[in-house]
Amino acid sequence: MRHQHRFTRLAFIALIGAGGIALLISSGHFFRWKPVSVIYNDDKTQQPALRMQIYPARTEGSNHPAVLFFHGGGWITGSPDQFKWFAKRFAACGIVAALVEYRVHSRHGTLPDRAVDDASTAYRWMQRNHARFGVNPAHIALVGGSAGAHVAAASTLSCAGSNDCTGQDTKPPFALGLLNPVLELTVANESQGYTKEELLLIDALGPSKAAELSLGSKLARADIPKLVIYGSLDPLLPTAYQAVSSQVEGSRDSIQLLIAAGEKHGFFNNEPWRTIVGNALMEFFRSQGANLDCELETNDATRLQKASDPGA
Numbered sequence: 001m002r003h004q005h006r007f008t009r010l011a012f013i014a015l016i017g018a019g020g021i022a023l024l025i026s027s028g029h030f031f032r033w034k035p036v037s038v039i040y041n042d043d044k045t046q047q048p049a050l051r052m053q054i055y056p057a058r059t060e061g062s063n064h065p066a067v068l069f070f071h072g073g074g075w076i077t078g079s080p081d082q083f084k085w086f087a088k089r090f091a092a093c094g095i096v097a098a099l100v101e102y103r104v105h106s107r108h109g110t111l112p113d114r115a116v117d118d119a120s121t122a123y124r125w126m127q128r129n130h131a132r133f134g135v136n137p138a139h140i141a142l143v144g145g146s147a148g149a150h151v152a153a154a155s156t157l158s159c160a161g162s163n164d165c166t167g168q169d170t171k172p173p174f175a176l177g178l179l180n181p182v183l184e185l186t187v188a189n190e191s192q193g194y195t196k197e198e199l200l201l202i203d204a205l206g207p208s209k210a211a212e213l214s215l216g217s218k219l220a221r222a223d224i225p226k227l228v229i230y231g232s233l234d235p236l237l238p239t240a241y242q243a244v245s246s247q248v249e250g251s252r253d254s255i256q257l258l259i260a261a262g263e264k265h266g267f268f269n270n271e272p273w274r275t276i277v278g279n280a281l282m283e284f285f286r287s288q289g290a291n292l293d294c295e296l297e298t299n300d301a302t303r304l305q306k307a308s309d310p311g312a
Contacts (some may be wrong), residue, residue: 231263
């Protein structure tokens with residue numbers, strides 16, 4: 001009899017649990033924050049379908065910022081899942097986060113300028129569909145790592161692709177987050193960490209297109225705030241110093257250059273830097289007026305030093 005009562009209680013608990021799950025599903029709560037996969041280049045009939053995996057903000061409202069993430073991989077390979085942790089973390093803080101698939105050489109046989117076109121197309125898609133995800137269209141940012149940072153920045157700072165940057169009728173991104181970005185293609189060499197395959201892609205662009213896709217002189221665009229982060233041991237860092245120092249005094253205000261001491265290229269992919277860099281990006285977006293719905297940990301913020309700091 002005692003076992004029978006126990007079974008009855010367990011069955012009742014299971015029934016209540018099942019009912020709760022059913023209620024969640026019927027009310028839409030269960031699926032509300034499930035990632036949504038969309039084809040963002042559906043109007044480009046001659047191109048392969050390219051997807052964005054969109055993580056809705058895990059808070060109510062229609063004034064959310066959005067961030068589009070572009071993976072690294074030297075324009076040759078790579079996966080949008082590189083930024084999956086960031087997407088989940090940002091969504092938990094009220095930011096709509098999108099992982100963008102773009103064309104790369106190993107899968108599509110394309111050069112870097114096609115990837116830049118794709119970034120522009122993805123950004124315009126989010127602008128057109130902002131209401132669907134409760135996004136404030138004035139607060140859409142682009143974030144990328146390495147070649148993905150170049151793709152993100154070039155899509156709005158350069159007009160080298162077949163698209164006219166983000167489009168004449170589209171407002172530019174409200175901010176850029178560039179993690180160990182590739183900036184200058186015209187001076188690329190193996191000593192800066194480029195592979196032979198990456199250098200061949202740059203050569204295939206031709207001198208004129210490579211110059212148009214080089215970003216050092218274009219960082220001066222003052223209407224787009226930029227957070228740029230490198231490891232101090234990254235061989236790409238000297239070109240960043242040169243690019244920032246070459247800007248006229250007033251335009252430097254739109255660029256924040258932070259350094260992770262003792263770290264190499266791609267350091268932000270691993271803890272503790274992943275969390276530190278993620279918080280730095282969100283704090284930067286908040287400083288530019290974006291609404292965030294979480295408290296950020298700032299205890300380790302000093303581990304990212306301003307480039308002008310001694311020892312940076």
